[in-house]
Structures are given as C-alpha cells and as structure tokens.
Amino acid sequence: MQAVQAGRVDASVGTAPTAVSGVFFQVAPRISPVAEKAPVPDILPLASLTPETPPGVFDAARTGKPEFVDRKGFGGIYNSHALETPASPYQVMAGTVISASLVTGLKSDLPGFVIAQVTQPVYDTVSGKHLLIPPGTRLLGQYDDQVAFGQSRALVVWKRLILPDGSSLEIDNLPATDTQGYAGLADSVDYHTWSLLKGVGLSTLLGLTAHSGQGESDSDLVRAFRDATRDAANQAGQRMVEKALNIRPSITVRPGWPVRVIVHKDLILKPYTGVAGHG
Known part of the structure; x- marks a missing residue:
C-alpha cells in the first residue's frame, strides 16, 4: 500500500509543473452554456436606417474614380498630336x-x-x-x-x-x-437653415401633441383614434422636414x-x- 501511495504522490508531483509550464499550451476554460446561448443583437433593421445619398451630393465611388485608378497605360511613349504653330500673330x-x-x-x-x-x-x-x-x-x-x-x-x-x-x-x-x-x-450663400429649423420644430411639436393625453383607462375607440392621430402627425412632420431638406442653397x-x-x-x-x- 505504501508503494502504491508513493507512486500516486510522484505522479501528482510530476504533473504539477507541467500544468504551469510555459512550454505547453494553456487550455482556456469552457464557456458556460448560458454565455454560449447569449442572444446576438439583430442589426438587420438598422440597415434600413442608413441614410441614402441626397440628390446633388456626389458619391466618390460612383463618379468614375475607380475607373481612373484602374486605367491602363497610355499606349506608347509618343504623343498622338503634332507640334502646332500659331495660325495668326494676333x-x-x-x-x-x-x-x-x-x-x-x-x-x-x-x-x-x-x-x-x-x-x-x-x-x-x-x-x-x-x-x-x-x-x-x-x-x-x-x-x-x-x-x-x-x-x-x-x-x-x-x-x-x-x-x-x-x-x-x-x-x-x-x-x-x-x-x-x-x-x-x-x-x-443662404443654406436656408431657418426653414429647416422651423420644419424640425413643427415636427417635434406635432409629435408631442399626438402623444399627450394618453391614459390607461381609455377605451379602444379612443386609443385607436389617438394612434391614428399620432401616425398622421409623424408623417406630416417627416414631410415637412423632407421639404426643408430639399431646398437648395441660394448663392x-x-x-x-x-x-x-x-x-x-x-x-x-x-x-x-x-x-x-x-x-
């Protein structure tokens, strides 16, 4: 029995330095099942919120710059035009x-x-x-x-x-x-900033007016009327802001x-x- 116990002690002593040695790879602890099943946020709805390029704003990727960079050589070392002399002294x-x-x-x-x-x-x-x-x-x-x-x-x-x-x-x-x-x-240059601020202010005012007066004891008819009013106010506010953004600067x-x-x-x-x- 003593020999068996001694062998076990030697084995445990031999493996202890191995576990802490820098020569061998350290195995990372397993992630708990709860962490593995953590929900991944869905970012697909955010893609629809990406603003489109407004009219008149130039996109560098769409104005021929890649074609200019990828353009091949000039096709020779000589210019295709000959030397011109003035057609008139005047x-x-x-x-x-x-x-x-x-x-x-x-x-x-x-x-x-x-x-x-x-x-x-x-x-x-x-x-x-x-x-x-x-x-x-x-x-x-x-x-x-x-x-x-x-x-x-x-x-x-x-x-x-x-x-x-x-x-x-x-x-x-x-x-x-x-x-x-x-x-x-x-x-x-007049960028019509005041018109834009007025549109944003009226849009905010319409939104606050539509959300006011809400109560838990309202009937279904009152709740439906309030929701319809809120949606109409939001749409009206968005249209006002869009019209203000579409006003071109005056030079x-x-x-x-x-x-x-x-x-x-x-x-x-x-x-x-x-x-x-x-x-």
Missing part, C-alpha cells in the same frame, strides 16, 4: 487669364445670364505688342442654377466677347474663376465682384485700334 492662346468684374449680379434660385466687363488690356500671347482685348470689353455668360447640397460656389461660363467697337466673338464656354483661380464664384454674387476668365482654347482676333470702352 492670337490669345490657351492659358491666358483675363481680368474682369461683374456688371450684373447673379442669384442661383433661377437660371439666367450675367454680364462682366474686362478691366485690364489683353495683348497677343507671342509678342505681347498687339492690343487684342481692350478694357471695357463685355463678356456675356450664363450661370448654372442646379446647386447641390452644401455647394457654396456658382458655376459660370462665358459665351460671347463684345468689343467696344461693336465687333464680337463667340467663345466656347470659358470658365469663370475667382481672383485666385478657384473654379466658380463665391460671395454669399448670390453682387455686381462689381472681381472675376477671372481662363482661356482654354486659342482665340484669334485682330489688333484693336478703337477707343477703349468705359462701361
């Missing part, structure tokens, strides 16, 4: 910046036209000796009324150039920029605002010999 070439200021203002609530006036003379690009666009030349343009949510700059393009002597040149949508070259014109640019015109296609004119206009 030419304003692409890259020229024309300084002007607005004669008429613009407001993006409705589409319309805008007029600007050149404030500095423009000479031919090659020699810089021939006056081609004198100060006082009028620019006739058009602005875009499709303003996206959060947009703060008005998109303006110029379509015609009218010199003081009455001669004119149709131009291909030359873009308008500010004095630093940023696309569009930015003066003041206003005042007369006299400085503007720059970027020439992106060569303009062929003739030397101006008349008197510069004075607006």
Whole structure:
C-alpha cells in the first residue's frame, strides 16, 4: 500500500509543473452554456436606417474614380498630336487669364445670364505688342442654377466677347474663376437653415401633441383614434422636414465682384485700334 501511495504522490508531483509550464499550451476554460446561448443583437433593421445619398451630393465611388485608378497605360511613349504653330500673330492662346468684374449680379434660385466687363488690356500671347482685348470689353455668360447640397460656389461660363467697337466673338464656354483661380464664384450663400429649423420644430411639436393625453383607462375607440392621430402627425412632420431638406442653397454674387476668365482654347482676333470702352 505504501508503494502504491508513493507512486500516486510522484505522479501528482510530476504533473504539477507541467500544468504551469510555459512550454505547453494553456487550455482556456469552457464557456458556460448560458454565455454560449447569449442572444446576438439583430442589426438587420438598422440597415434600413442608413441614410441614402441626397440628390446633388456626389458619391466618390460612383463618379468614375475607380475607373481612373484602374486605367491602363497610355499606349506608347509618343504623343498622338503634332507640334502646332500659331495660325495668326494676333492670337490669345490657351492659358491666358483675363481680368474682369461683374456688371450684373447673379442669384442661383433661377437660371439666367450675367454680364462682366474686362478691366485690364489683353495683348497677343507671342509678342505681347498687339492690343487684342481692350478694357471695357463685355463678356456675356450664363450661370448654372442646379446647386447641390452644401455647394457654396456658382458655376459660370462665358459665351460671347463684345468689343467696344461693336465687333464680337463667340467663345466656347470659358470658365469663370475667382481672383485666385478657384473654379466658380463665391460671395454669399443662404443654406436656408431657418426653414429647416422651423420644419424640425413643427415636427417635434406635432409629435408631442399626438402623444399627450394618453391614459390607461381609455377605451379602444379612443386609443385607436389617438394612434391614428399620432401616425398622421409623424408623417406630416417627416414631410415637412423632407421639404426643408430639399431646398437648395441660394448663392448670390453682387455686381462689381472681381472675376477671372481662363482661356482654354486659342482665340484669334485682330489688333484693336478703337477707343477703349468705359462701361
């Protein structure tokens, strides 16, 4: 008996260091059945609450950026276009910046036209000796009324150039920029925040009114009428908020605002010999 007990003691002593040794893997304790059966929260209903991209807001994944990144090579080392020489010595070439200021203002609530006036003379690009666009030349343009949510700059393009002597040149949508070259014109923007706050406030008021007056002793008819009123109030509030969110920002640019015109296609004119206009 003593030999058997001694063998048992030796076996227990031999296994004790093994259990605490860092060489062997430690077996984690089993999770209790209660923890294994813990309910997993259902997140599927939350997917329906994901806001959709509102109209006018650009999604980077849908605007061709992946296609731009995945675009293959340029197909060779040589450019497909040959060297061009100026077609006329009286030419304003692409890259020229024309300084002007607005004669008429613009407001993006409705589409319309805008007029600007050149404030500095423009000479031919090659020699810089021939006056081609004198100060006082009028620019006739058009602005875009499709303003996206959060947009703060008005998109303006110029379509015609009218010199003081009455001669004119149709131009291909030359873009308008500010004095630093940023696309569009930015003066003041009205995001109609007050209209949105009014819609939210009225929606909240309708919801509180519908939930007031509840009691446990109400009859089924009264309870049904109250539920119908509450649902109607919620729907009315949601529609009011949606209408407020659909109001586009109003961009206003005042007369006299400085503007720059970027020439992106060569303009062929003739030397101006008349008197510069004075607006």
